[in-house]
Amino acid sequence: MLEIVKFALGPVMTNAYLIADPQTGEAAVIDPADDGDVIVAEALKRAWRIGNIWLTHAHFDHMAGSAGVADRLSPPPPVALHALDYPLWRLEGGAPLFGLHIDPGPEPTVSLEHGQQLYLGRNLLEVRHAPGHTPGHVIFYCAVASVAFCGDVIFEMGIGRTDLPGGDYDTLIRSIKTQIMTLPDETRLLSGHGPETTVGLERRMNPFL
Numbered sequence: 001m002l003e004i005v006k007f008a009l010g011p012v013m014t015n016a017y018l019i020a021d022p023q024t025g026e027a028a029v030i031d032p033a034d035d036g037d038v039i040v041a042e043a044l045k046r047a048w049r050i051g052n053i054w055l056t057h058a059h060f061d062h063m064a065g066s067a068g069v070a071d072r073l074s075p076p077p078p079v080a081l082h083a084l085d086y087p088l089w090r091l092e093g094g095a096p097l098f099g100l101h102i103d104p105g106p107e108p109t110v111s112l113e114h115g116q117q118l119y120l121g122r123n124l125l126e127v128r129h130a131p132g133h134t135p136g137h138v139i140f141y142c143a144v145a146s147v148a149f150c151g152d153v154i155f156e157m158g159i160g161r162t163d164l165p166g167g168d169y170d171t172l173i174r175s176i177k178t179q180i181m182t183l184p185d186e187t188r189l190l191s192g193h194g195p196e197t198t199v200g201l202e203r204r205m206n207p208f209l
């Protein structure tokens with residue numbers, strides 16, 4: 001079983017997800033946006049142990065809470081990111097483009113790759129490379145729980161922006177078609193911003209597809 005707690009944090013209301021196998025208490029944070037302390041407090045309340053930080057991509061709003069999570073845990077959980085987003089990570093996730101500065105937290109030590117399998121207790125999550133919003137964007141798909149954490153690839157009735165450095169519209173559309181629309185219709189899509197949706201809803205209603 002996969003339990004999911006959603007937070008909308010930071011200046012652009014980025015969704016962070018604290019996920020766990022409640023039977024083992026093993027937890028991970030997907031995209032620790034902004035307030036690491038809020039996320040860690042929630043995990044402590046539930047007696048969950050955060051063992052990993054998994055980033056869908058390296059934009060600053062999706063990792064600004066990494067330092068806050070890591071600082072409150074001993075040992076700090078390793079950060080996982082696709083290697084093609086390491087350059088963006090080193091540029092503070094593009095924060096200076098918006099006149100901001102963040103502490104990006106611990107350097108990623110786990111390099112995510114397409115097809116990689118991640119375990120969270122008894123849950124298996126599959127890494128799918130879905131570039132276009134950023135070159136190293138990935139989604140995390142859990143087939144048994146029928147859910148995909150899709151960052152800024154697709155939103156309810158929308159898609160990720162492609163006008164930031166490293167973005168490419170055609171690549172993003174191809175990623176959505178090959179990595180999202182190939183999932184079963186009932187799959188929940190938990191995006192990096194806004195409400196959740198499903199593959200079936202977006203297949204029928206998304207104006208960009």
Ligand SMILES: [Zn+2]
Pocket residue numbers: 057059133152
């Ligand atoms: Zn982004």
Ligand SMILES: [Zn+2]
Pocket residue numbers: 014059061062152192193
């Ligand atoms: Zn975002």
